[in-house]
Amino acid sequence: MPQPDEHGREDDSRDYSRDYSRDENSRNDDGRDVTVRGGSEHGGSEHDDPPEALRIFLAGATGVIGVRLLPLLLRAGHAVAAMTRSAAKADSLAAMGAQPVVCDVFDAEALREAVVAFRPDAVLHQLTDLPDKAEQVPEFAARNARIRTEGTRNLLAAAQEAGARHFLAQSIDWIPAGGGAVLEEHEQRVLKVGGVVVRYGQFYGPDTFYEHEVPSRPRIHVDAAARETVPLITAASGVFVLAEAQ
Structure with missing residues:
Protein backbone atom coordinates (compact mmCIF):
# COMPACT_ATOMS: atom_id res chain seq x y z
CA MET A 1 0.00 0.00 0.00
CA PRO A 2 1.46 3.43 -0.87
CA GLN A 3 2.44 5.50 2.15
CA PRO A 4 1.44 9.17 2.51
CA ASP A 5 4.05 11.74 1.61
CA GLU A 6 6.18 13.32 4.35
CA HIS A 7 4.96 16.74 5.51
CA GLY A 8 6.12 20.06 6.92
CA ARG A 9 9.44 21.80 6.52
CA GLU A 10 11.79 23.81 8.72
CA ASP A 11 13.43 27.14 7.98
CA ASP A 12 11.77 27.96 4.68
CA SER A 13 10.15 31.25 3.66
CA ARG A 14 7.31 32.41 5.91
CA ASP A 15 5.17 35.49 6.25
CA TYR A 16 6.01 36.47 9.83
CA SER A 17 3.50 39.30 9.81
CA ARG A 18 0.65 36.83 9.60
CA ASP A 19 -1.22 36.02 12.81
CA TYR A 20 -1.30 32.24 12.98
CA SER A 21 -2.87 32.21 16.45
CA ARG A 22 -6.57 31.41 16.69
CA ASP A 23 -9.04 30.64 19.43
CA GLU A 24 -8.27 27.15 20.72
CA ASN A 25 -10.81 24.45 19.95
CA SER A 26 -10.93 20.86 18.82
CA ARG A 27 -11.89 21.42 15.20
CA ASN A 28 -9.99 22.06 12.02
CA ASP A 29 -10.42 25.41 10.33
CA ASP A 30 -12.70 23.72 7.78
CA GLY A 31 -14.94 22.28 10.52
CA ARG A 32 -13.58 18.74 10.70
CA ASP A 33 -13.33 17.27 14.19
CA VAL A 34 -9.82 16.65 15.51
CA THR A 35 -9.01 13.83 17.91
CA VAL A 36 -6.21 13.61 20.45
CA ARG A 37 -5.43 9.95 21.10
CA GLY A 38 -2.90 8.29 23.36
CA GLY A 39 -1.10 9.32 26.49
CA SER A 40 0.91 8.02 29.38
CA GLU A 41 1.94 4.41 29.73
CA HIS A 42 0.44 4.70 33.21
CA GLY A 43 -3.04 5.22 31.81
CA GLY A 44 -3.26 8.99 31.75
CA SER A 45 -4.27 10.74 28.56
CA GLU A 46 -5.68 13.82 30.25
CA HIS A 47 -3.66 17.00 30.06
CA ASP A 48 -4.07 20.59 31.14
CA ASP A 49 -3.02 23.81 29.53
CA PRO A 50 0.57 24.68 30.50
CA PRO A 51 0.78 26.95 33.56
CA GLU A 52 1.63 30.60 33.09
CA ALA A 53 5.15 31.86 32.61
CA LEU A 54 6.87 28.73 31.38
CA ARG A 55 10.25 29.21 29.78
CA ILE A 56 10.08 27.33 26.49
CA PHE A 57 12.93 26.59 24.08
CA LEU A 58 11.35 26.07 20.66
CA ALA A 59 13.66 24.33 18.19
CA GLY A 60 12.29 24.72 14.68
CA ALA A 61 10.59 28.04 15.37
CA THR A 62 10.36 28.94 11.68
CA GLY A 63 9.03 25.57 10.57
CA VAL A 64 5.49 24.84 9.49
CA ILE A 65 4.38 24.05 13.06
CA GLY A 66 6.87 26.27 14.88
CA VAL A 67 5.75 29.43 13.13
CA ARG A 68 2.23 28.76 14.38
CA LEU A 69 3.19 27.60 17.85
CA LEU A 70 5.28 30.68 18.56
CA PRO A 71 2.44 33.26 18.62
CA LEU A 72 0.24 30.89 20.59
CA LEU A 73 2.91 30.47 23.26
CA LEU A 74 3.72 34.17 23.43
CA ARG A 75 0.06 35.11 23.63
CA ALA A 76 -0.31 32.70 26.57
CA GLY A 77 2.41 34.57 28.45
CA HIS A 78 5.30 32.14 28.05
CA ALA A 79 8.89 33.27 27.55
CA VAL A 80 10.13 31.65 24.35
CA ALA A 81 13.61 31.16 22.93
CA ALA A 82 12.99 30.66 19.21
CA MET A 83 15.71 28.67 17.48
CA THR A 84 16.40 28.89 13.75
CA ARG A 85 19.35 28.07 11.53
CA SER A 86 18.88 31.30 9.59
CA ALA A 87 20.45 34.50 10.94
CA ALA A 88 18.28 36.44 8.48
CA LYS A 89 15.18 35.45 10.46
CA ALA A 90 16.42 36.50 13.89
CA ASP A 91 15.04 40.04 13.67
CA SER A 92 11.59 38.78 12.66
CA LEU A 93 11.49 36.40 15.60
CA ALA A 94 12.56 39.15 17.98
CA ALA A 95 9.86 41.44 16.60
CA MET A 96 7.27 38.82 17.52
CA GLY A 97 8.46 38.93 21.12
CA ALA A 98 10.68 35.84 21.22
CA GLN A 99 14.35 35.59 22.12
CA PRO A 100 15.96 34.52 18.82
CA VAL A 101 18.59 31.79 18.91
CA VAL A 102 20.58 31.19 15.73
CA CYS A 103 21.96 27.68 16.03
CA ASP A 104 22.35 24.43 14.11
CA VAL A 105 21.09 21.35 15.95
CA PHE A 106 24.14 19.43 14.70
CA ASP A 107 26.51 21.80 16.50
CA ALA A 108 26.15 20.00 19.81
CA GLU A 109 28.31 22.36 21.87
CA ALA A 110 26.68 25.56 20.58
CA LEU A 111 23.26 24.00 21.10
CA ARG A 112 24.12 22.96 24.65
CA GLU A 113 25.31 26.46 25.48
CA ALA A 114 22.18 28.06 24.02
CA VAL A 115 19.74 25.79 25.82
CA VAL A 116 21.55 25.90 29.16
CA ALA A 117 21.81 29.70 28.99
CA PHE A 118 18.04 30.03 28.51
CA ARG A 119 17.20 27.71 31.45
CA PRO A 120 13.99 26.34 29.90
CA ASP A 121 11.19 24.57 31.70
CA ALA A 122 10.28 22.86 28.43
CA VAL A 123 12.08 22.07 25.18
CA LEU A 124 10.03 21.55 22.01
CA HIS A 125 11.56 19.60 19.11
CA GLN A 126 9.77 20.75 15.95
CA LEU A 127 12.76 20.34 13.63
CA THR A 128 12.58 18.71 10.21
CA ASP A 129 14.71 18.92 7.08
CA LEU A 130 12.30 18.65 4.18
CA PRO A 131 11.98 20.21 0.71
CA ASP A 132 9.50 22.72 -0.62
CA LYS A 133 7.93 20.19 -3.00
CA ALA A 134 6.46 16.82 -2.04
CA ILE A 147 17.45 15.30 12.34
CA ARG A 148 15.63 12.41 14.04
CA THR A 149 18.81 10.65 15.14
CA GLU A 150 21.72 13.00 15.75
CA GLY A 151 19.50 16.06 16.08
CA THR A 152 17.19 14.44 18.63
CA ARG A 153 20.16 13.10 20.58
CA ASN A 154 21.81 16.54 20.73
CA LEU A 155 18.64 18.37 21.72
CA LEU A 156 17.79 15.84 24.43
CA ALA A 157 21.30 16.07 25.88
CA ALA A 158 21.10 19.86 25.96
CA ALA A 159 17.65 19.78 27.57
CA GLN A 160 18.81 17.37 30.26
CA GLU A 161 21.88 19.43 31.07
CA ALA A 162 19.71 22.54 31.30
CA GLY A 163 17.38 20.79 33.74
CA ALA A 164 14.27 21.11 31.56
CA ARG A 165 11.28 19.37 33.12
CA HIS A 166 9.41 18.78 29.86
CA PHE A 167 10.47 17.62 26.41
CA LEU A 168 8.10 17.31 23.45
CA ALA A 169 9.06 16.00 20.02
CA GLN A 170 7.11 15.77 16.79
CA SER A 171 6.65 12.51 14.92
CA ILE A 172 4.24 11.23 12.28
CA ASP A 173 1.21 8.94 12.42
CA TRP A 174 2.30 6.58 9.65
CA ILE A 175 5.36 4.52 8.79
CA PRO A 176 7.39 6.22 6.05
CA ALA A 177 8.85 4.04 3.32
CA GLY A 178 12.22 2.83 4.56
CA GLY A 179 12.15 5.07 7.63
CA GLY A 180 10.42 3.00 10.28
CA ALA A 181 13.56 2.13 12.23
CA VAL A 182 14.73 5.74 12.40
CA LEU A 183 11.31 6.90 13.57
CA GLU A 184 11.18 4.19 16.23
CA GLU A 185 14.62 5.16 17.53
CA HIS A 186 13.61 8.83 17.60
CA GLU A 187 10.42 8.15 19.57
CA GLN A 188 11.96 5.68 22.01
CA ARG A 189 14.82 8.05 22.78
CA VAL A 190 12.29 10.72 23.78
CA LEU A 191 10.07 8.37 25.78
CA LYS A 192 13.03 6.85 27.62
CA VAL A 193 13.74 10.19 29.32
CA GLY A 194 10.09 10.86 30.16
CA GLY A 195 9.25 13.02 27.16
CA VAL A 196 6.14 13.41 25.02
CA VAL A 197 5.90 12.26 21.40
CA VAL A 198 3.28 13.89 19.19
CA ARG A 199 2.39 11.90 16.09
CA TYR A 200 0.80 14.26 13.59
CA GLY A 201 -1.35 13.31 10.64
CA GLN A 202 -0.37 14.75 7.28
CA PHE A 203 -0.45 18.53 7.42
CA TYR A 204 -2.59 20.47 4.99
CA GLY A 205 -3.31 24.18 4.68
CA PRO A 206 -1.06 27.22 4.09
CA ASP A 207 2.69 26.56 3.76
CA THR A 208 2.27 22.77 3.52
CA PHE A 209 2.53 20.28 0.67
CA TYR A 210 -1.28 20.34 0.53
CA GLU A 211 -2.21 24.01 0.37
CA HIS A 212 -5.18 23.57 -1.99
CA GLU A 213 -6.23 19.95 -1.46
CA VAL A 214 -6.95 17.57 1.38
CA PRO A 215 -4.58 14.58 1.66
CA SER A 216 -5.48 11.03 2.54
CA ARG A 217 -5.75 10.03 6.20
CA PRO A 218 -4.19 10.40 8.67
CA ARG A 219 -4.39 14.17 8.26
CA ILE A 220 -4.85 17.40 10.20
CA HIS A 221 -5.04 21.06 9.28
CA VAL A 222 -1.74 22.64 10.26
CA ASP A 223 -3.37 25.41 12.32
CA ALA A 224 -5.33 22.85 14.35
CA ALA A 225 -2.15 20.82 14.83
CA ALA A 226 -0.40 23.79 16.41
CA ARG A 227 -3.33 24.60 18.71
CA GLU A 228 -3.67 21.02 19.92
CA THR A 229 0.07 20.77 20.60
CA VAL A 230 0.07 23.49 23.25
CA PRO A 231 -1.67 21.56 26.07
CA LEU A 232 0.57 18.55 25.44
CA ILE A 233 3.70 20.45 26.47
CA THR A 234 3.20 19.52 30.11
CA ALA A 235 1.41 16.20 29.56
CA ALA A 236 2.62 13.00 31.21
CA SER A 237 5.14 11.04 29.17
CA GLY A 238 3.58 9.10 26.32
CA VAL A 239 2.62 9.08 22.66
CA PHE A 240 -0.21 11.33 21.47
CA VAL A 241 -1.79 11.24 18.02
CA LEU A 242 -3.19 14.42 16.49
CA ALA A 243 -5.36 13.68 13.48
CA GLU A 244 -8.87 14.25 12.19
CA ALA A 245 -11.57 12.01 13.56
CA GLN A 246 -12.52 9.14 11.27
Whole structure:
Protein backbone atom coordinates (compact mmCIF):
# COMPACT_ATOMS: atom_id res chain seq x y z
CA MET A 1 0.00 0.00 0.00
CA PRO A 2 1.46 3.43 -0.87
CA GLN A 3 2.44 5.50 2.15
CA PRO A 4 1.44 9.17 2.51
CA ASP A 5 4.05 11.74 1.61
CA GLU A 6 6.18 13.32 4.35
CA HIS A 7 4.96 16.74 5.51
CA GLY A 8 6.12 20.06 6.92
CA ARG A 9 9.44 21.80 6.52
CA GLU A 10 11.79 23.81 8.72
CA ASP A 11 13.43 27.14 7.98
CA ASP A 12 11.77 27.96 4.68
CA SER A 13 10.15 31.25 3.66
CA ARG A 14 7.31 32.41 5.91
CA ASP A 15 5.17 35.49 6.25
CA TYR A 16 6.01 36.47 9.83
CA SER A 17 3.50 39.30 9.81
CA ARG A 18 0.65 36.83 9.60
CA ASP A 19 -1.22 36.02 12.81
CA TYR A 20 -1.30 32.24 12.98
CA SER A 21 -2.87 32.21 16.45
CA ARG A 22 -6.57 31.41 16.69
CA ASP A 23 -9.04 30.64 19.43
CA GLU A 24 -8.27 27.15 20.72
CA ASN A 25 -10.81 24.45 19.95
CA SER A 26 -10.93 20.86 18.82
CA ARG A 27 -11.89 21.42 15.20
CA ASN A 28 -9.99 22.06 12.02
CA ASP A 29 -10.42 25.41 10.33
CA ASP A 30 -12.70 23.72 7.78
CA GLY A 31 -14.94 22.28 10.52
CA ARG A 32 -13.58 18.74 10.70
CA ASP A 33 -13.33 17.27 14.19
CA VAL A 34 -9.82 16.65 15.51
CA THR A 35 -9.01 13.83 17.91
CA VAL A 36 -6.21 13.61 20.45
CA ARG A 37 -5.43 9.95 21.10
CA GLY A 38 -2.90 8.29 23.36
CA GLY A 39 -1.10 9.32 26.49
CA SER A 40 0.91 8.02 29.38
CA GLU A 41 1.94 4.41 29.73
CA HIS A 42 0.44 4.70 33.21
CA GLY A 43 -3.04 5.22 31.81
CA GLY A 44 -3.26 8.99 31.75
CA SER A 45 -4.27 10.74 28.56
CA GLU A 46 -5.68 13.82 30.25
CA HIS A 47 -3.66 17.00 30.06
CA ASP A 48 -4.07 20.59 31.14
CA ASP A 49 -3.02 23.81 29.53
CA PRO A 50 0.57 24.68 30.50
CA PRO A 51 0.78 26.95 33.56
CA GLU A 52 1.63 30.60 33.09
CA ALA A 53 5.15 31.86 32.61
CA LEU A 54 6.87 28.73 31.38
CA ARG A 55 10.25 29.21 29.78
CA ILE A 56 10.08 27.33 26.49
CA PHE A 57 12.93 26.59 24.08
CA LEU A 58 11.35 26.07 20.66
CA ALA A 59 13.66 24.33 18.19
CA GLY A 60 12.29 24.72 14.68
CA ALA A 61 10.59 28.04 15.37
CA THR A 62 10.36 28.94 11.68
CA GLY A 63 9.03 25.57 10.57
CA VAL A 64 5.49 24.84 9.49
CA ILE A 65 4.38 24.05 13.06
CA GLY A 66 6.87 26.27 14.88
CA VAL A 67 5.75 29.43 13.13
CA ARG A 68 2.23 28.76 14.38
CA LEU A 69 3.19 27.60 17.85
CA LEU A 70 5.28 30.68 18.56
CA PRO A 71 2.44 33.26 18.62
CA LEU A 72 0.24 30.89 20.59
CA LEU A 73 2.91 30.47 23.26
CA LEU A 74 3.72 34.17 23.43
CA ARG A 75 0.06 35.11 23.63
CA ALA A 76 -0.31 32.70 26.57
CA GLY A 77 2.41 34.57 28.45
CA HIS A 78 5.30 32.14 28.05
CA ALA A 79 8.89 33.27 27.55
CA VAL A 80 10.13 31.65 24.35
CA ALA A 81 13.61 31.16 22.93
CA ALA A 82 12.99 30.66 19.21
CA MET A 83 15.71 28.67 17.48
CA THR A 84 16.40 28.89 13.75
CA ARG A 85 19.35 28.07 11.53
CA SER A 86 18.88 31.30 9.59
CA ALA A 87 20.45 34.50 10.94
CA ALA A 88 18.28 36.44 8.48
CA LYS A 89 15.18 35.45 10.46
CA ALA A 90 16.42 36.50 13.89
CA ASP A 91 15.04 40.04 13.67
CA SER A 92 11.59 38.78 12.66
CA LEU A 93 11.49 36.40 15.60
CA ALA A 94 12.56 39.15 17.98
CA ALA A 95 9.86 41.44 16.60
CA MET A 96 7.27 38.82 17.52
CA GLY A 97 8.46 38.93 21.12
CA ALA A 98 10.68 35.84 21.22
CA GLN A 99 14.35 35.59 22.12
CA PRO A 100 15.96 34.52 18.82
CA VAL A 101 18.59 31.79 18.91
CA VAL A 102 20.58 31.19 15.73
CA CYS A 103 21.96 27.68 16.03
CA ASP A 104 22.35 24.43 14.11
CA VAL A 105 21.09 21.35 15.95
CA PHE A 106 24.14 19.43 14.70
CA ASP A 107 26.51 21.80 16.50
CA ALA A 108 26.15 20.00 19.81
CA GLU A 109 28.31 22.36 21.87
CA ALA A 110 26.68 25.56 20.58
CA LEU A 111 23.26 24.00 21.10
CA ARG A 112 24.12 22.96 24.65
CA GLU A 113 25.31 26.46 25.48
CA ALA A 114 22.18 28.06 24.02
CA VAL A 115 19.74 25.79 25.82
CA VAL A 116 21.55 25.90 29.16
CA ALA A 117 21.81 29.70 28.99
CA PHE A 118 18.04 30.03 28.51
CA ARG A 119 17.20 27.71 31.45
CA PRO A 120 13.99 26.34 29.90
CA ASP A 121 11.19 24.57 31.70
CA ALA A 122 10.28 22.86 28.43
CA VAL A 123 12.08 22.07 25.18
CA LEU A 124 10.03 21.55 22.01
CA HIS A 125 11.56 19.60 19.11
CA GLN A 126 9.77 20.75 15.95
CA LEU A 127 12.76 20.34 13.63
CA THR A 128 12.58 18.71 10.21
CA ASP A 129 14.71 18.92 7.08
CA LEU A 130 12.30 18.65 4.18
CA PRO A 131 11.98 20.21 0.71
CA ASP A 132 9.50 22.72 -0.62
CA LYS A 133 7.93 20.19 -3.00
CA ALA A 134 6.46 16.82 -2.04
CA GLU A 135 8.03 15.04 -5.00
CA GLN A 136 11.48 15.90 -3.64
CA VAL A 137 10.90 14.17 -0.29
CA PRO A 138 12.82 10.98 -1.18
CA GLU A 139 15.90 13.09 -1.92
CA PHE A 140 15.75 14.54 1.60
CA ALA A 141 15.19 11.24 3.43
CA ALA A 142 18.75 10.94 4.73
CA ARG A 143 18.83 14.57 5.84
CA ASN A 144 15.55 14.30 7.72
CA ALA A 145 16.65 11.00 9.27
CA ARG A 146 19.73 12.76 10.63
CA ILE A 147 17.45 15.30 12.34
CA ARG A 148 15.63 12.41 14.04
CA THR A 149 18.81 10.65 15.14
CA GLU A 150 21.72 13.00 15.75
CA GLY A 151 19.50 16.06 16.08
CA THR A 152 17.19 14.44 18.63
CA ARG A 153 20.16 13.10 20.58
CA ASN A 154 21.81 16.54 20.73
CA LEU A 155 18.64 18.37 21.72
CA LEU A 156 17.79 15.84 24.43
CA ALA A 157 21.30 16.07 25.88
CA ALA A 158 21.10 19.86 25.96
CA ALA A 159 17.65 19.78 27.57
CA GLN A 160 18.81 17.37 30.26
CA GLU A 161 21.88 19.43 31.07
CA ALA A 162 19.71 22.54 31.30
CA GLY A 163 17.38 20.79 33.74
CA ALA A 164 14.27 21.11 31.56
CA ARG A 165 11.28 19.37 33.12
CA HIS A 166 9.41 18.78 29.86
CA PHE A 167 10.47 17.62 26.41
CA LEU A 168 8.10 17.31 23.45
CA ALA A 169 9.06 16.00 20.02
CA GLN A 170 7.11 15.77 16.79
CA SER A 171 6.65 12.51 14.92
CA ILE A 172 4.24 11.23 12.28
CA ASP A 173 1.21 8.94 12.42
CA TRP A 174 2.30 6.58 9.65
CA ILE A 175 5.36 4.52 8.79
CA PRO A 176 7.39 6.22 6.05
CA ALA A 177 8.85 4.04 3.32
CA GLY A 178 12.22 2.83 4.56
CA GLY A 179 12.15 5.07 7.63
CA GLY A 180 10.42 3.00 10.28
CA ALA A 181 13.56 2.13 12.23
CA VAL A 182 14.73 5.74 12.40
CA LEU A 183 11.31 6.90 13.57
CA GLU A 184 11.18 4.19 16.23
CA GLU A 185 14.62 5.16 17.53
CA HIS A 186 13.61 8.83 17.60
CA GLU A 187 10.42 8.15 19.57
CA GLN A 188 11.96 5.68 22.01
CA ARG A 189 14.82 8.05 22.78
CA VAL A 190 12.29 10.72 23.78
CA LEU A 191 10.07 8.37 25.78
CA LYS A 192 13.03 6.85 27.62
CA VAL A 193 13.74 10.19 29.32
CA GLY A 194 10.09 10.86 30.16
CA GLY A 195 9.25 13.02 27.16
CA VAL A 196 6.14 13.41 25.02
CA VAL A 197 5.90 12.26 21.40
CA VAL A 198 3.28 13.89 19.19
CA ARG A 199 2.39 11.90 16.09
CA TYR A 200 0.80 14.26 13.59
CA GLY A 201 -1.35 13.31 10.64
CA GLN A 202 -0.37 14.75 7.28
CA PHE A 203 -0.45 18.53 7.42
CA TYR A 204 -2.59 20.47 4.99
CA GLY A 205 -3.31 24.18 4.68
CA PRO A 206 -1.06 27.22 4.09
CA ASP A 207 2.69 26.56 3.76
CA THR A 208 2.27 22.77 3.52
CA PHE A 209 2.53 20.28 0.67
CA TYR A 210 -1.28 20.34 0.53
CA GLU A 211 -2.21 24.01 0.37
CA HIS A 212 -5.18 23.57 -1.99
CA GLU A 213 -6.23 19.95 -1.46
CA VAL A 214 -6.95 17.57 1.38
CA PRO A 215 -4.58 14.58 1.66
CA SER A 216 -5.48 11.03 2.54
CA ARG A 217 -5.75 10.03 6.20
CA PRO A 218 -4.19 10.40 8.67
CA ARG A 219 -4.39 14.17 8.26
CA ILE A 220 -4.85 17.40 10.20
CA HIS A 221 -5.04 21.06 9.28
CA VAL A 222 -1.74 22.64 10.26
CA ASP A 223 -3.37 25.41 12.32
CA ALA A 224 -5.33 22.85 14.35
CA ALA A 225 -2.15 20.82 14.83
CA ALA A 226 -0.40 23.79 16.41
CA ARG A 227 -3.33 24.60 18.71
CA GLU A 228 -3.67 21.02 19.92
CA THR A 229 0.07 20.77 20.60
CA VAL A 230 0.07 23.49 23.25
CA PRO A 231 -1.67 21.56 26.07
CA LEU A 232 0.57 18.55 25.44
CA ILE A 233 3.70 20.45 26.47
CA THR A 234 3.20 19.52 30.11
CA ALA A 235 1.41 16.20 29.56
CA ALA A 236 2.62 13.00 31.21
CA SER A 237 5.14 11.04 29.17
CA GLY A 238 3.58 9.10 26.32
CA VAL A 239 2.62 9.08 22.66
CA PHE A 240 -0.21 11.33 21.47
CA VAL A 241 -1.79 11.24 18.02
CA LEU A 242 -3.19 14.42 16.49
CA ALA A 243 -5.36 13.68 13.48
CA GLU A 244 -8.87 14.25 12.19
CA ALA A 245 -11.57 12.01 13.56
CA GLN A 246 -12.52 9.14 11.27
